[in-house]
Every structure is written in C-alpha cells, then in structure tokens.
Amino acid sequence: MTTYILKRFLQVIPVFLGATLLVYFLVFSLPGDPIAALFGDRPVNEAVAAQLRKQYNLDQPFWIQYLLYLKSIFTFDLGLDFSGRPIAAVLGEVFPVTARLAVMALIFEGFFGILFGLIAGLRKGKIFDATVLVASLIVIGIPIFVLGFVLQFFIGVQLGWAKPTVSAGASVQDLILPAIVLGLGSFAYVLRLTRTSVLENMNADYVRTATAKGLSRSRVVRVHILRNSLIPVITFLGADLGALMGGAIVTEGIFNIPGVGQRLYRAVLSGEGPTVVSIVTVLVLIYVVSNLLVDLLYAWLDPRIRYDS
C-alpha cells in the first residue's frame, strides 16, 4: 500500500511540470501587452512601462521567464502580483474560501444525492421515484447561473432568508445558499447514479442470499446494497471536488465570493502569468490528490481490490 501511494505521489512531479509549463505558455501567448493595459485609456508612458516590465521579468524571453518562475516556486517565494502583493499571500486568501464552498457543496450533493438516490432506487416506480427523477432532470437542464440568480433573488432578496451576497469572512452560514447552488447540478447526477447502481445491486445474488439468510431489511440495505452501490458514486464525487473548486467561478460571481475563480479570472484578463500559473497548479494538485483518495477508498469499499502486487 505504502509503495503504491509513494508511486502515485511521484507521478505528481511530471504532472506539475507539465501543467505549469503549459499554463505559463498559454498565458504568455495571450494577445495584448499586460503592462500597457495597466495604463487603461491613457497613453502608455514608455519609460515607466519599461521599468515595470523589468520588475516582472516581462522583458525576458519565454524560457527565462518560465525558469525564473520555477526557481521562485522552489524558493517558496512566488513573486508579486500586479498590485504588489506576494502571490503566496493571495493563494492563502482565496483557496480556503473556495475550499470551504466546494467541500460544503460536496457534502450537500453527496449526502442528499445518495439518500434520495437510495430511496428512489428502493421504491422504483413509486411516486417519490418519479418526482425525484423529473426534478433532477429539470436541475440538470437549467444552467447553474439561472439557478443561482433565481435562488438569490427569491431566497436572498424577496424572502430575506439568507444574504444575497457573501459578507466579509465568507462564513459557513453565508456559504450555504451558494454551496447548494454550486452542488445542485452534481446532486442530480449523484442521485441518478446511486439510483441506477442500487437497482442493479438489488437483483444481485448476494443480496438475495443475504435476504434469504434472514438478515434484517435495514442491514441488507446498508451493508449489501448501499455499500456496493457507492463505488461509481465515490468516483464521481472524487473527481467532482476538483471540478467544483475550478468551476466555482460562476457561483462565486453571482454571490460575490472572493475565491479562486474570481481571482483567476481577473489574473487571466490582466495577463498576470505567475498568478494564473500558481492558482492553476494548486488546482491541478487538488485534482491529483482527490483522485488518489478515491482510488484508496475503492479498496475500503470493495475488499476485492488490492493495490499491492
């Protein structure tokens, strides 16, 4: 097991180098001069622009810029963004906020998705099943920003049950509505995935055996049906954590959450290479780690899966 985990962590190194190189190159190739854009509508003051390019290494060719950036990573000093702040500090501000939001969304979609999916599967064809299926179709069909604005308007503005935007500190309480909006789409998928999986397992031999053994209904459902049905759902949830963090930009925009998506969007628009690459790299690492966790969970859920050769 340890060897396996170690191997997986070694794989992170090429992924990390590849991702930083690719993203750095993409930002480098963006059209337009980021320093000129700092001057806005006003004429560019060449003397000042030259000084700024030097400060941000923008006067160097691509490879030198990239190597300088790599060097800054290994010395744990990511350099400064355009507002003169250490990029490391910026990361420290935005990631906790988005992580809180994404984990809340994950808990929401995981818990309710599995619960509703299980009930729907167990009562196939009944009214609950039908209602939930139609509702999930609607949720999947409506784009997230529509859901966001509608919920924000009715729950936040009309009913006043929650604040329409997140206030300073982005507390758990403020993030509930955004987390539901963010998790709604995946919630519908989790629900449908669980339902299908439960239906399949209900007809499996071991379930029939367990029932024939005289085990209680609840034990059959919990240990034999649910646990075995969770494998595809866990795969989905694991991959979704990364997607939620990177994809929270729309939700963050609607509820004015100062998270990863907003900062990344601003950095892309202003062409701040190091900021973009730093944020994306952390996102990539989160993907890699969450996928590793999913693989380890498999072994726990299904003892037939073993990672040691």
Add this chain to the structure above:
Amino acid sequence: MRFTRTSKALGMAAIAALALTGCGAGGGSNDGASGGDTNRVIIVDGSEPQRPLMPADTNEVGGGKIIDMVFAGLVSYDPSGKPVNEMAESIEAPDGQNYTIKIKSGEKFTNGEAITAKTFVDAWNFGAAAKNAQLSSSFFESIKGYDEVNAEGSTADTMSGLKVVDDTTFTVELGQPESDWPLRLGYSAFAPVPAGALADPKGFGETPVGNGPYKLADGGWQHNVQIQLVPNPDYDGPRKPKNGGVTFKIFQNDDTAYQDLLSNSLDVLQTIPTSALANFESDLGDRTINKPYAGNQTIAIPEYLPEWSGEAGKLRRQAISMAINRDEITKVIFNGARQPAKDFTAPVLDGYSDSIPGHENLEFNETKAKDLWKQADAIQKWDANSTFSIAYNADKGGHQAWVEAVVNQIKNTLGIKAEGKPYPTFKEARNDATAGTLTGSIRAGWQADYPSLYNFLGPIYKTGAGSNDARYANPAFDEAISKGLGASSVSEGNQAMNKAQETLLTDLPAIPLWYQVSQGGWSDNVTNVDYGWNGVPLYYQITGK
C-alpha cells in the same frame, strides 16, 4: 457502517446550519431608524485596487476612490468641479508658467508627520521619476525637468522646475505657459505622501497613511473583500465627513451589487447595472440619481486608412456622424443613461457650450448624410465590398448593444456595409489602437482626470498626442489649443478651447456620440446622496437616515 454514521452526522450539521440561516436573516439593519444619523458607517460598492495605494501609482477607479478620500492635495473639487483650496493657501502665477504655491501651516498626516513644502516637492519628484515606475507619472509632464527624470533608464530623481522656498512655500516652473494647470492639482497623483512612502512604496501601498478626510481603519483593507475607512479627526477642510466611516465592499459585478442594494445590505450603488436599467426606478422609488458627469463616448476613425483620409474622408466622417440618430439610441438602448453629444467635451465642465459652430454635424440628418456621402464618392469612389467596422472590447462596459445599433443606422441611412468588430479584451483593442494597426473605426471614450475642457482635447487630438488613436494632425487646431493654454485666465482659455473645437467639429477625427450619465441608487438606510463632477458619489456627505 461507519460510513453511514458519518454521513448522518454531516447531514445533521447541514440541516442545523440551514436552520441557522433561517433564523439569522431579517435582523440586518435596525440602526438606520433614527433621523440624520452622522455616526452610521456607509457601505458602498468598490473594486479591488490594481496597484499598491500610492497616489501617483493609482490610475483606475477602484484605487482612485480610496486615494481621493485618504489623501488631500493642494486643492479638491467641489460638486460642480470647481477647485477649492484644501492644503493650499494660495496658488499664483501672473504669467501662467511660474507658479508660487503657499500651503497652510500646521497640517499633518495621520501619523503625526508635518506637511511642508518639501513634502509636496519630494512626492512630486518621486511620482515623476521613471525609475519609480509610477503609473500616473505623466501628470507631471508640464513641469520643467520632467523629460530628464522620466526618460527610459534615467536615474535622475529631481525636476529642475520644483524649488522649495521655505517651509510653506515652493515654486513650480512649467516648460511652457499653461493657464489650466492649477485645475489638475486636485488629481490624486499630486497628493502629498509621508517620507516613509518614498522609502518603501509597496509596503506603504498596503497601509497608506494620508491627510485626507478619512483614514484606513486598522487592518481595513481585506483584499478582494472590503476596504474600511474611518473619519480622520484632524482633517479640517471642505470635505469634512458627515458619517461614521465608509466601507467599500468589493464586488466582481454590478448585478450582484444590485441584489445587495435591493436587500438593503449595500447603502449606495454607484452605477446601476445595465440589466436593471429598465426597472430600477420602480424598485428604488426616489432613491435614485441621474446626473451627467465628465465623460463621453466617441468613435475614432483613423486617418491613416486611405478611404478616410483627405477631403473625401472628412466628408465621409461627417456623413457617418449625421447618419447616427443619437436621441433614439440614448433613449432606446440606454434608457436615458446617456445624453446626446453636442461637442467633444462634457456638459458638467466650466466653459462648456452646446452651441459651438459646427455642432449641427452631430445631429441626425438623413438627406444631408446621403448627400455628403455622394460628394465624397465623387472625389474617391467607396468600394462597395468594403465594410465600415466599429471595434470595441467585449470583456467589459457592455458596448455591444449600442455598437450594433449605430452600425444598423449607418447601414440603413448610407446603404453601405457596416459591422461591429469585437475584441476579446480591452488590452487587445488598445494594442491595435496604439500601434496604429486598426482596420476601421474604434470606440473611444474619455473620462476626465480633472475638470478642464483642455483635458478632453489636448491629450486626444493634438498632433502626436499620446491618446490620438485617429492620428489626427491639424496645425490650425494645435495652434488654437496652445493659444488657449497661454491665456491669462481659465475663462479666457475656455473660450479659446471652444474656438479650437470648431475645427474638430468640421474635421471629426472622432465622432462624438453621447455624454456619460451616472445612474445610481441607494438604500432605505441613508440619505444626502449626491454625485460629483466625475460621477463618483460624494461619500463624505452621505448620512444615515
């Protein structure tokens, strides 16, 4: 088993939290109940400053608003845009070129450091020197010696035009006479900064210390979240705060801010988002404002394009201008959030006139437009396959709707091909504009940095000027402008500027479309909201209800 139990617990937490939101809501604001509350902390919308908060390094609105409140320069502008002395005792120059500036004695920064003539001279020298890479350094360009300190790679750091006479007096020698120079002294780049700022501008920019009506609260700048300002008790100028502080809540988009305004979580929203323009007056009742400010929108047509050069080009530009129905677009597309342009400046400025000879070129006139186009065709035939394009940036500003409307009017009136040409980002559009590689016209706009007619004309239309996207060059205009700058008073200068505009209205290097209007709104909790000449709310006047 374990798995189930954990999820149950998590679910409980989620439900408990949901219940909390239900209870916690609705109890937001009881403090606005009493009348004329000068202790209320006003919550307004803002955006994250792009650069450290140094006066000479801040050239965009997000940081600019903060700088204006935290610092006080020699003068500040009253609501109508007239400069009034703030730190200055007097600013005098009989010849318009050699200024003697006396400052009030006994003024201090909030850290206790005294403000003397040397403070100003040091701050200006620092702002102008290229080696300090301050974005607004061009504001010092009129001062003698600027060219030396602002040359690329220059290590010089003092301008020869600035001299300290005594603690409260310094002199400024300009490179040439400029009658409107004192008007620009209220711009934030000219604010004084404490000595510490010059030694460590980045560190200072995080926690600026100023002399303005407000100061930054302890830890008041939470990046991307909010900026909290509290009144500066020692401030004694024309902008004395009438509230208990101002908190700028940072929003990524105006639509979100509008929802906050509707639920009274936000007190003042500077700009109503386009999506709410149709219904904000019914949503907010009389808690709205509709006031022009010193900004306009134009379409610049580069004269380096063969079909737009010479006499034929001029006639064509006049035809295009007359083919645009400004009244209709300002009503239908903007719901009155713009006013049709009558000149190249803005109506809130001192010296503005809506009846400069040539202003009729900015009025919709279908028959005359067709006629002018025909005259141009007689000189140089318009290629029926070529398209008149208006370039705009699609990332912000919501330009697409009006560009399409203008394009359609031109198509319908003149019967030529026309289209909008979106650039993905502002940065890319500016690249082509400054490099002189445009293939058609481009939307241009100007928002004044200081309330002066010259600011709308010189930097954009003078031969070789930095923002001259059209590459317009007309010696007659240049001469009229320098005559205005050499005038002995601001009002005499204004007359000369309007004379220069007559040339522009005939040549139309850019086609003025409309003036910007601020449309803002406020919540039930505040009152006394008014906007300044530049479209920014006068935050210091706002009180609780």
